[in-house]
Structure formats: structure tokens, C-alpha cells
Amino acid sequence: MNFCSQCGHALALREISGDHQARMQCTNDKCAIVHYQNPKILVSCFATWEDKVLCMKRGTEPFKGQWAIPSGFMENDETLQEAAARELLEETCARVDISKMELYTIGTLIKMNQIYIVFRAPLLSPHFETTAEAEEIRLLSKDEFPWDDFAFKDVAINVRKFFDEFEGNRFGVYVGALRNGENIITEVSHQQH
DSSP: OOBOTTTOOBEEEEOOTTOSSOEEEESOTTTOOEEOOOOEEEEEEEEEETTEEEEEEESSSSSTTSEEOOEEEOOTTOOHHHHHHHHHHHHHOOOBOGGGOEEEEEEEEGGGTEEEEEEEEEBSSSOOOOOSSEEEEEEEOTTTSOGGGBSOGGGHHHHHHHHHHHHHTEEEEEEEEEETTEEEEEEEEEEEO
16 A cells, blocks of 8 residues: 555555554555555355255465355455355355354464354355356365365465364364464364264
């Protein structure tokens, strides 16, 4: 960000009284608004049908042509569950019942300044379609998942953990952090289903 969205003047990185870090501030003394830059919220849903998980081959960059779990960014005026269900629908035309979504993981992608929130939910039906964002979609088991072509290698352990728990019908709720290539996951609760 180079210019103030309020008045159009240049921004400068400045120490703000009472704040713990420097912030971008408008250089116009009459405006002087501080522009805070905070993490974005990334949502995802492990959508399941019988003994498989809905997976997609990405149709857009980054990692076009590689496999992933449907995900995307939360928009204004929606809940976390609505955002995860919307992203799933936009990318795969698949639907889940929001009331049946259960929290699976909350984490921080520190280098990317993102918070990720992952849910799990059964699909309403095994219907899905390719879209501009997903050039191929399949229901896959852990053994069928193309791990060598997984788009986000740093979080592969999270996806493997879900597949393991899905096979065992025992789910935890996790807090995670990805920092300097190290993926730390801590279970905060678990339940049988």
C-alpha cells in the first residue's frame, strides 16, 4: 500500500504511540490515518462422502494442476461456516449442510499472514462439477490421494492426519502454526463419531 485510501496522500512506515510495531500512516497531517494490515482468513472444508474425501486438482495459480482440498478466503458479511461452504460450492459445485459442519483445525500461516480455519462435513450428495478453479475433482481415500502432486506440501501432515482420523472415525480439534517451514499441530480436544 503506497497511498492513503482516505485522502490519496503518500503513506510512510511510522512508529505509532502506544502500538507495538511500526504501521503505515498517511503523511497528510490533516488526515494522518493509520492503515492497519492484519492477517486474512482462509477457510476450508474436508467434505466427505461414505469413506472418501472430496479433493480437487487446482485450475488456477498458485500450484495450478496440483491437488488440494477446496479452500479460499472469507468475505465480509458471512460466517466462517458460510465462507467454507461457499468456497466448496464455488470451486466444486458440491454442497454440505452448514449445520453439520464441525471445527477441525485453527492455525496460523505466519509467513503468509493468514489464519486458516478448517471444518469437516458430509456432502449432501456425491454431486460435483469441474469449474474454472478445479480442473478435476474426485472422491479419494488416503491411499488414492496423489501425495506427490499435493499443492501445499507444508500442510500435507494436516491432510494426512485428517485422512487417518476419518478412517478411524475419531476426530480431534487442533491448533496449528506454520513457521519457517515447521508445521506444529497441537490437539486441543477429541471425540468419537
